[in-house]
Amino acid sequence: MPGQPKSVTNPRLKLHVFSPEEIQKIHTATLDVIESVGVRFPSQRALDIWEAHGADVDRETKVVKVRGHIIEEALKSCPPVYSLAARDPQQDLPLDGNHVWVGTDGCGVEVIDLYTGKRRVSCLRDVVEIARVADALDEIGFHWVPVSAQDKPARTRGLHEIKAIWENSTKHVQTESIYNEHEARAAIEMAAVIAGGREALRKRPVLSLMQCTAPPLGHDGGSLDAALLAAEAGIPTGFMTMTACLTTAPATLAGNLVVGNAEVIAATALLQLAFPGAPVFYAAAQTASDLRSGAYTGGGPEDFLFGAATNVLADYYNIPLSMGSFATGAKEPNWQAGVDNSLSTFMASVVMSDMLLGVGFLHGSRIWSYAEMLMDCEIFEIIRRVINGIEVNDDTLALDVIKAVGPGGNFLTHKHTRQHMREIFVPQFMDRRPYNIWEEKRDGAVDWATAKARHILETHQPVPLDPGLSAELARIIALAEEA
Amino acid sequence: MSQELFDAMKQSIVDGDPDLAAELARKAVAQGVNPLEALNQGFVPGVNYVGEQFSAGEMFLPDLVIAGEAMKAAVAVLEPELAKSGGQREVLGKVVMGTIEGDIHEIGKTLVVTMLSATGFQVYDLGVDVPVMKFVEKAREVNADIVGISALLTTTMVKQKDVIEALEDSGLRPRVKVMVGGAPVTQSWAKEIGADGYSEDAVGAVAVAKQLVGS
Numbered sequence A: 001m002p003g004q005p006k007s008v009t010n011p012r013l014k015l016h017v018f019s020p021e022e023i024q025k026i027h028t029a030t031l032d033v034i035e036s037v038g039v040r041f042p043s044q045r046a047l048d049i050w051e052a053h054g055a056d057v058d059r060e061t062k063v064v065k066v067r068g069h070i071i072e073e074a075l076k077s078c079p080p081v082y083s084l085a086a087r088d089p090q091q092d093l094p095l096d097g098n099h100v101w102v103g104t105d106g107c108g109v110e111v112i113d114l115y116t117g118k119r120r121v122s123c124l125r126d127v128v129e130i131a132r133v134a135d136a137l138d139e140i141g142f143h144w145v146p147v148s149a150q151d152k153p154a155r156t157r158g159l160h161e162i163k164a165i166w167e168n169s170t171k172h173v174q175t176e177s178i179y180n181e182h183e184a185r186a187a188i189e190m191a192a193v194i195a196g197g198r199e200a201l202r203k204r205p206v207l208s209l210m211q212c213t214a215p216p217l218g219h220d221g222g223s224l225d226a227a228l229l230a231a232e233a234g235i236p237t238g239f240m241t242m243t244a245c246l247t248t249a250p251a252t253l254a255g256n257l258v259v260g261n262a263e264v265i266a267a268t269a270l271l272q273l274a275f276p277g278a279p280v281f282y283a284a285a286q287t288a289s290d291l292r293s294g295a296y297t298g299g300g301p302e303d304f305l306f307g308a309a310t311n312v313l314a315d316y317y318n319i320p321l322s323m324g325s326f327a328t329g330a331k332e333p334n335w336q337a338g339v340d341n342s343l344s345t346f347m348a349s350v351v352m353s354d355m356l357l358g359v360g361f362l363h364g365s366r367i368w369s370y371a372e373m374l375m376d377c378e379i380f381e382i383i384r385r386v387i388n389g390i391e392v393n394d395d396t397l398a399l400d401v402i403k404a405v406g407p408g409g410n411f412l413t414h415k416h417t418r419q420h421m422r423e424i425f426v427p428q429f430m431d432r433r434p435y436n437i438w439e440e441k442r443d444g445a446v447d448w449a450t451a452k453a454r455h456i457l458e459t460h461q462p463v464p465l466d467p468g469l470s471a472e473l474a475r476i477i478a479l480a481e482e483a
Numbered sequence B: 001m002s003q004e005l006f007d008a009m010k011q012s013i014v015d016g017d018p019d020l021a022a023e024l025a026r027k028a029v030a031q032g033v034n035p036l037e038a039l040n041q042g043f044v045p046g047v048n049y050v051g052e053q054f055s056a057g058e059m060f061l062p063d064l065v066i067a068g069e070a071m072k073a074a075v076a077v078l079e080p081e082l083a084k085s086g087g088q089r090e091v092l093g094k095v096v097m098g099t100i101e102g103d104i105h106e107i108g109k110t111l112v113v114t115m116l117s118a119t120g121f122q123v124y125d126l127g128v129d130v131p132v133m134k135f136v137e138k139a140r141e142v143n144a145d146i147v148g149i150s151a152l153l154t155t156t157m158v159k160q161k162d163v164i165e166a167l168e169d170s171g172l173r174p175r176v177k178v179m180v181g182g183a184p185v186t187q188s189w190a191k192e193i194g195a196d197g198y199s200e201d202a203v204g205a206v207a208v209a210k211q212l213v214g215s
Helices: A020-036 A044-052 A068-075 A124-136 A157-168 A181-195 A198-203 A221-232 A253-274 A301-316 A335-350 A370-388 A399-405 A415-423 A435-441 A445-459 A467-482 B002-014 B018-030 B035-055 B061-084 B107-119 B132-142 B159-169 B187-192 B202-212
Strands: A063-065 A082-084 A093-095 A101-104 A110-112 A119-121 A140-144 A172-175 A207-212 A237-241 A280-284 A321-324 A355-359 B094-099 B122-125 B146-150 B177-181
Touching (some): A044 A253, A140 A355, A181 A467, A221 A237, A221 A253, A253 A280, A301 A321, A301 A335, A355 A370, B002 B018, B107 B177, B107 B202, B146 B202, B159 B177, B177 B202
Parallel strands (some): A280 A321, A321 A355
């Protein structure tokens, strides 16, 4: 059975992104935007809450203008530290600023089939199988719904997806695919079944909800209603901005941060006004649109900088961050994927973003690849080791050992070497073989990662979910389908 | 002289200056310049130049979009003048475009609208969260050549198919081409639901639309 997932923790490396004055400027500009331009909240319930708390609400345009001190006061009730609970309590994930956890990415629409290698439309079975593989991988801390179960009815699709993951893994489930009141109500009931009741769920949230904002400066009504229900139930809830320079945000990076920040903190403040102390997180995957096509890029220096900058903002508000990293725009696992995913993940990790999303995708989070998933896990392992830095003490300085071996000897046979050698990275997918072996076999990372994924899928048995609970989940979904 | 005016018109498009483009269009009207000539010899060469520069990698998407906005401003002044004289500008085709019901994602659809307008299509933008029948009604009303349906969610993408079926039920389908787009939409989905065209981005969408109207 898999143990506690791996994380970046106790980092020795540090990165300086903003001075305190710069972060203050971004915050002040953000409040200016929320107060003078406003943010669109197209939800009756959200508008009522805003009005009750003294915001300037335009019922026609659904745009809400809020004075800065209301936002600042509201954000003070955000809990700075809490845990994402798992079916297996050993796999709970503390969001305490000293751990970086990785999830599977979502929500894609196609899958590179693990056996045929062909690209096809995603279905529920893919959600099941990706969950099983993710369950076995120590690098993966939690699940996002990785691909859309397009063979299930749109009305309850999001529910089938989370059920499939709970049935195939003991790790925490976060869904980004439930964005209306109808499904959110049922999802909360399902989570309560897993946790053992509504009060137990509040203490051990086995589900968390992520909602996308609608940039620039807007939200989706269904998302707001779903988020309010989740916050009421004590389910950790986050708003993710994906502001893109040129299209949904200014061309300049600082301006992009302001637009996205306004969306996220305004919605977060709304949840706190309604339910003070509700567990919330900041979520972001800002980017720059491609200059030629306007498309989402899934990489590039702007994305890497956003990855590092956003945690400074989340820290300023003292709430956990879920940051978009990995998610290369590459069409297959290749050089571009390696560059994109290594740098984005390094930058988001070195500043200690609490959650990273996530492994497994090609073509800007659209096409699932098991090979990419496994290779992303290896990237995370490398970055984890790099950020841990170099420990300096008597044992690691190894003066006695150096003196004992002396000039011209070697360290292979020394006891100290055997004591510490397993701290050295052993790659799974890097080719370090002699040239002639490669020449003969002509295989590499993608082949090995694919083989490992197949092996896991064929042999790994996740701890099953109690069939009684499974039946209860199915019953809730059936009711939601009819309602 | 007209040539000087035409050059200024072209430049206003290249510089992406809607105010100046409109002003030059009004000036042409005041001077009695034939509105069709003003369009074809003044403004259109600007659009063509920007298009060429874009293809060559010298200009970027924002250049195209802002040139499109400038063109729109010029057309808004010149089109009524054309109508007065009983003429009309040459359009490549009429396009009804919107983001499907239940979906509020706008930016991709709006980009395609701007690009198609700038290229010479007459575009009717229905906005976001557009009911299935609204596409059909508008297509009938304006006698559309193309209906374009955008969706960003897998749950709303399925309704692109409903639009195609509704076009069939209403008898419009044989004379209307259907284009689909949006992040979860793929070539194979387009094929599965019987759409005539698909593109992953706005620049590609223009090429597809041109192909669909046979120009």
